Amino acid sequence: MKENIMQLESLTGGYDGKIVLKDVNIDIHKGEIVVIVGKSGCGKSTTLNYMLGLQRPYSGRVLFDGIDIWRDQKTLNAARRRWGVLFQSGALLGNYTVVENVMLPLMEFTDLTKAEMMDVALSKLEVVGMEHAAYENPLEISGGMQKRAGLARAMVLDPEVLFFDEPSAGLDPVTSAELDETIQNVNRSLGTTLIIVTHELASIFAISDRVIMLDPEEFGVIATGSARDLADNSQDPRVRAFFGRKIGE
Amino acid sequence: MNGKIVQNGDKITISGRFSVQDLAEVTAIFEKTIEKNIVLDFNNCISLDACIAVRIWSIVESRRSAGDTVKFQGTNQDIQAIFDRFQAIDDRPVVPVEKHTLLYNFEDIGDKVLATWNTVYGLATFAGKAFIALFTGKVRWSIIAYYMEQSGVMAIPIVITLNWLMGVVLGYQAGYQMSQFGGELFMPALLAYSICWEIGPMMTAVLVAGRSGSAFAAEIGTMKVRQEVDALEVMGFNIYGYLVTPKMVALFVVMPLLITAANFAGMAGGLTAGGIFLKMPAVVYIEAVGKALIPFDLYWGIVKGFFYSTIISVTGSYMGTRVRGGPASVGKATTSAVVVSIFLVILVDALLSLLFIHIRPGLSI
Numbered sequence A: 001m002k003e004n005i006m007q008l009e010s011l012t013g014g015y016d017g018k019i020v021l022k023d024v025n026i027d028i029h030k031g032e033i034v035v036i037v038g039k040s041g042c043g044k045s046t047t048l049n050y051m052l053g054l055q056r057p058y059s060g061r062v063l064f065d066g067i068d069i070w071r072d073q074k075t076l077n078a079a080r081r082r083w084g085v086l087f088q089s090g091a092l093l094g095n096y097t098v099v100e101n102v103m104l105p106l107m108e109f110t111d112l113t114k115a116e117m118m119d120v121a122l123s124k125l126e127v128v129g130m131e132h133a134a135y136e137n138p139l140e141i142s143g144g145m146q147k148r149a150g151l152a153r154a155m156v157l158d159p160e161v162l163f164f165d166e167p168s169a170g171l172d173p174v175t176s177a178e179l180d181e182t183i184q185n186v187n188r189s190l191g192t193t194l195i196i197v198t199h200e201l202a203s204i205f206a207i208s209d210r211v212i213m214l215d216p217e218e219f220g221v222i223a224t225g226s227a228r229d230l231a232d233n234s235q236d237p238r239v240r241a242f243f244g245r246k247i248g249e
Numbered sequence B: 001m002n003g004k005i006v007q008n009g010d011k012i013t014i015s016g017r018f019s020v021q022d023l024a025e026v027t028a029i030f031e032k033t034i035e036k037n038i039v040l041d042f043n044n045c046i047s048l049d050a051c052i053a054v055r056i057w058s059i060v061e062s063r064r065s066a067g068d069t070v071k072f073q074g075t076n077q078d079i080q081a082i083f084d085r086f087q088a089i090d091d092r093p094v095v096p097v098e099k100h101t102l103l104y105n106f107e108d109i110g111d112k113v114l115a116t117w118n119t120v121y122g123l124a125t126f127a128g129k130a131f132i133a134l135f136t137g138k139v140r141w142s143i144i145a146y147y148m149e150q151s152g153v154m155a156i157p158i159v160i161t162l163n164w165l166m167g168v169v170l171g172y173q174a175g176y177q178m179s180q181f182g183g184e185l186f187m188p189a190l191l192a193y194s195i196c197w198e199i200g201p202m203m204t205a206v207l208v209a210g211r212s213g214s215a216f217a218a219e220i221g222t223m224k225v226r227q228e229v230d231a232l233e234v235m236g237f238n239i240y241g242y243l244v245t246p247k248m249v250a251l252f253v254v255m256p257l258l259i260t261a262a263n264f265a266g267m268a269g270g271l272t273a274g275g276i277f278l279k280m281p282a283v284v285y286i287e288a289v290g291k292a293l294i295p296f297d298l299y300w301g302i303v304k305g306f307f308y309s310t311i312i313s314v315t316g317s318y319m320g321t322r323v324r325g326g327p328a329s330v331g332k333a334t335t336s337a338v339v340v341s342i343f344l345v346i347l348v349d350a351l352l353s354l355l356f357i358h359i360r361p362g363l364s365i
Helices: A044-051 A073-080 A098-109 A114-127 A143-155 A173-190 A201-207 A227-233 A237-243 B020-032 B050-065 B077-091 B102-136 B141-151 B153-179 B184-225 B228-234 B239-277 B282-292 B295-321 B328-355
Strands: A004-015 A018-029 A033-038 A059-064 A083-086 A161-165 A193-197 A210-215 A220-225 B004-008 B011-017 B037-041 B045-047 B069-073
Touching: A004 A044, A004 A193, A018 A044, A018 A193, A018 A220, A033 A044, A033 A173, A033 A201, A044 A161, A044 A193, A083 A143, A083 B228, A098 A114, A098 A143, A114 A143, A114 A173, A143 A161, A143 A173, A161 A173, A173 A193, A173 A201, A193 A201, A201 A227, A210 A227, A210 A237, A220 A227, A220 A237, A227 A237, B004 B020, B011 B020, B020 B050, B037 B050, B045 B077, B050 B069, B050 B077, B102 B239, B102 B295, B141 B153, B141 B184, B141 B239, B153 B184, B153 B239, B184 B228, B184 B239, B184 B282, B184 B295, B184 B328, B228 B239, B239 B282, B239 B295, B295 B328
Parallel strands: A033 A193, A033 A210, A083 A161, A161 A193, B011 B037, B011 B045, B037 B069
Antiparallel strands: A004 A018, A004 A059, A210 A220, B004 B011
16 A cells, blocks of 8 residues: 555635635655646645645645644644745745755755855756756746746755646746656656646646546545546546647647 | 628618628618517628627617517527527626615725724734744844845935935924024924924834835735745745844834934934024034934934834735735735835824823923
């Protein structure tokens, strides 16, 4: 039996009292690449927010390594140090250079010297093919480069789990495919668990081990399985409609 | 016009393709049709623009409600779908418009009171967390120095210029009024006292709220929109310690200095007004100010500065963190930051003035 690293247990939540997720149960296994998909407004990003501890659920629990992340602030902080996140926009801080952005978690949580931090940050930038833009202002580089730099920052503390919020959004197909390859390499080389929110069919088929599909009318999960299995064998019309699109739609 | 519309007795034949440019002609044909039973023939109609379709639909609806009969004939699938959609919209139950009754007004007032309470509660909670982070978190000297430069050094020219101008205006007006009964020699004391106790600290607070309070809100708000705040939070940073306390410390240090500079600039303005308009020698003015003021008057401005700096930095940062959604809410946050900061500064100023009105050791004019 596969070991769980993250679980949502009977989680109910939403915004300003409006329910978006109701009694949701999700298990994420160690080392797998899970893609969360669904129509706009189905709660993909909300699910991610709950996993990241950015929102407190109305009821239910978010477990990381078997421990409720909301037990106390220390537990949440400790869990967060074992995660990395790539947000949709890259979320690099505009008043630091690219390499300084990558160094930020090192500055906060390690006793490394500045030279050592620089070496680690540059090595991570090299992994994502961004070493040439290390000293650029993040606001002056392209969207794809921002995302790759964001990925380097997310990986800098060698996290056990990496979260991705719409990694392909706003990228051309070639850059998107390159990013997918980088993401897969991270999983292969480091065994990192990857949780990805996306609706890009090409990415879903290319990188996912398992797909979790949410639906706004059900306020939760309507299907789970491999992308190929869901696309070929699901009897649910909503799943068929989602996977029946042409790639790129 | 690719389409063609022809009226023949009670039959209107619509053929070809219609677009919005044909609106006037279609309307004219319908208007001149006086028959009570009309047949609309769409047999040769290929497509209808949404504007043409809605105009036809609204004319048909008004005719039907006047007792006429209108029949559609030969509509293809696409055109029928358009009219079906209009029919479905018309069939939807009308949501009654909320009347502005007395009860509604009370509810409205209640909602606003609740919203204000939520803001006050949120601000107080935020301030509490920021103070905890201030005393327990890391001191980020480089960031503090950056904000001291932005909010302090860069504000010096505008603070000095405006307070000097205020001094000129107040000095001239006070001197002119007092000269009517030979009391212009009291102008320096009046001016120096009011500048140090009220005008200098207040003008500086308003300027800093407008410059730095809004900048803090915009900076944090933009970071919220770009998910940078979420990223910091998820990386395990204490966002209060990282984003708020450096601003608090920086303003806490520079605000009293700016107020001191503002006080001297204001008094220099009075000196200018006295010299130019009242022909008062500088030595007389300075001697009168020296007699009127005691060191406490300057310290009082500094004390007020500590309060004002905390209000402005915390309010600006809090409004920034309340940003939700897109860039438009950043604009709202900056406006709220300035308005709420100035309101709170004046409120606290009034409270301080009323509570401590008798703490001054006594006027020595």
